[in-house]
Amino acid sequence: MSEELLGINDLHVSFSTRRGMVEAVRGVTLSVEKGEMLGLVGESGSGKSVTGFATTRLLDAAGRVTGGKILFRGQDVTKLRGDDLRQLQGAAMSMIFQNPRAALNPIRAIGLQIADAILTHKKISKDAARAETLELLCAVQIRDPETRMNAYPHELSGGMCQRVMIAIAISCNPALLIADEPTTGLDVTTQKVVMDLLADIAAARGMATILITHDLGLAARYCRRIAVMERGRIVEEASPKKLFSAPQHAYTRRLVAASPTATSRIEDLVTEEERERHATIVSKPRQQLPHGTPPLLEVRKLAKRFDQGSAAVADFSMTMAGGESVGLVGESGSGKSTTSRMICRLIDPSEGDIVFDGQSIGHVASRDFHRSPLRKDIQMVFQDPNESLNPRFTAFDCIAHPLMRLDGMRAADALRKRVEECAERVGLPLDLLPRFPHQLSGGQKARVGIARAIACRPRLLVLDEPTAALDVSVQAVVLQLLDRLRRENDIALLFVSHDLNVVRMLCDRTIVLRNGGIVEQGESRALFDNPKTDYTRKLVEAIPHIETGPALAAAL
């Protein structure tokens, strides 16, 4: 029907590291037709980004194409040099990246950055380039483009930065655009806006797109064809419908199972084979608390104002019973992290009170709270397991530290026993305890973070996007772990997330925040199935769903 634009043939890419050559891509064969949007899906380390970088010739100095061909319009990209290469880069083929704010030069006005791309490839005057820049900013729907041209990246939101990146990428009307995790790190509503924009632009300009993502749902929503990568190879290639209803390869099956959907439960997140293996740890239902038990946590009219006066959080009240799990959702900037940090007593509220187990803790200054006996009852799991572990502490030190500080545990034997107990609890192999964070995988680091948090046997665990930096299969395991901890140890969970599918599975109740205030709250499933406010509806609709069930069966 249509002709091939890009043909990758048995591509091999290796990186030279201290431990010798590491093969990141081992024989990828892929083809992209003109104007098509192809999804390239896989977990971290699968080689999907490396494939993208090899195609656009942006590999690090350590990376090298060791075999195969990348044919773009019949020309082997891997053999291009000098001017031929630069004529390709940014002109015929362009790329947008994860973390748009970092991908833009922080000290150059965005208008100039777009004009750079135009002036590199077209012999036109600066004024003409400026006019084109303005058109591009309009095309990516940036309001008030005249003023925004002079803005710097730090003055724009993440979503806007990504639009600027898109403007740069499409500035010379490329035939192929490679989008590497373009919306990871943006909240769901922004993700939808950016992806819709990208899809529209690609369709309008007849541009072929490769969408590289770890999010199967996202790929399914925007691509007609999805290629799944695992450990440097493409293991399966199919339409989204086929991929979800009848995944062929074991890895695809695992990935599909681990991707949360609107209806999935925590138990569903692993494939059936795996479920059988873990059949023994079917969790017992939580026992109902007798009526009239005082709440574990009560937050009254909490507010936080930062220097400039406008409130980040205002009039926030909630209660939590022991062992309950509550989700706190909202877009970035809605005040959910600020709220969770106030409850953890890491920052001081401007107004209101926090009552934990009958004691008012809202007025204890946050920098003195570490001396409070309640410190060990309220613990936190942070967003990025890479950043929140001390790189000079071994996993053991990490878990042992709060025990020594908060429980006053000194005896080496007892300490070792407790640390090992915690590690076992979170499924961290004991032989990993002497390792430093950089020697652990993302999932293992997440477990260390959770083990550290539960070491002192807290009664409330506050989790700030604990799975946002993790692959779906690791996320599935971590979620199951959290759910088990809650049921077996009766730990209450306050779960801050922008991933509504995850909140729906894990949390009994959900609170929706917007601009620092509560918009809606209620029992999770009811809230998501029948949102009462437009805002919640918008959030729910923005989740890339994987259509399953009767509609899909009929289509096949």
Next chain:
Amino acid sequence: MLSYILRRIVSTLPVMAIVALFVFSLLYIAPGDPAVVIAGDQASPEDVERIRQGLGLDRPFLIQFGSWVWRILHGDLGTSIFTSLPVSAMIGQRLGPTLSLMTVTLLLTIVVAVPLGVVAAWKAGSFIDRAIMAFAVFGFSLPVFVVGYVLAYIFALELEWLPVQGYTPLTEGFWPWLQNLILPSIALGCVYIALIARITRATMLEVLQQDYIRTARAKGLGQGGILFVHALKNAAVPIVTVIGIGIALLIGGAVVTESVFAIPGLGRLTIDAILRRDYPVIQGIVLLFSFVYVLVNLMIDVVYTLVDPRIRY
């Protein structure tokens, strides 16, 4: 922007006040009675007392300080004990050579060191990188006077390309002026070239790792555009900082260099004044150098805001 600069100038006032107090106290901290020193060996106690009263040394400390500051604000730095000339005139005479030496050295340093650092970072790990860094280590480890004498021996005595010593004012022509400054500037600049090349390389290496450099490559920008438009400007803040610190260090280096090349600058004046315990001259020079240093820092702060829009003013 203007209000920022004004605010910065105002904020340097306390610094200058503290420096002034310190400089003034030199007279008291230093061993020996200034009046005795001035009077000389053969003076009678009456002579000493007369001199003390003449200098106002018998009045309370704060009053002395106050009237000293008042005089300085009116441009009166006092009179040299040794030559009986006004200190401001003595400094004025010697300012030209030192300023010339420092300016030429600074320009030479920046023009040589920054490109060296950029090239080293761009070709990191290659032979060129290693050669530049080896040179940097070499430049670090050689004292100014060694480099100075070696240069003077090779280029002045053996090859006779440049004059051995001395100084010609700029008013007598650009080339004669520059001729006399080339060797001293290279000798003095060696350490700073090494230092700034290293800092430039380290900062550039970090900047070249950043995502936006990959974006620049993705746009198809040439190597020059990437290195100088996108990378170097992002690396500028640490480099400018080190250049600023370098200027402060140059003041010390200039003293030694001027001795080696017999340049009649402030460095020589300082040494002479210290040897003669000529306190008014020492005070004047220290005050001037402090003022220059504060001014340089002010300029660096302004440059920061020009380079990086994220630094708010």
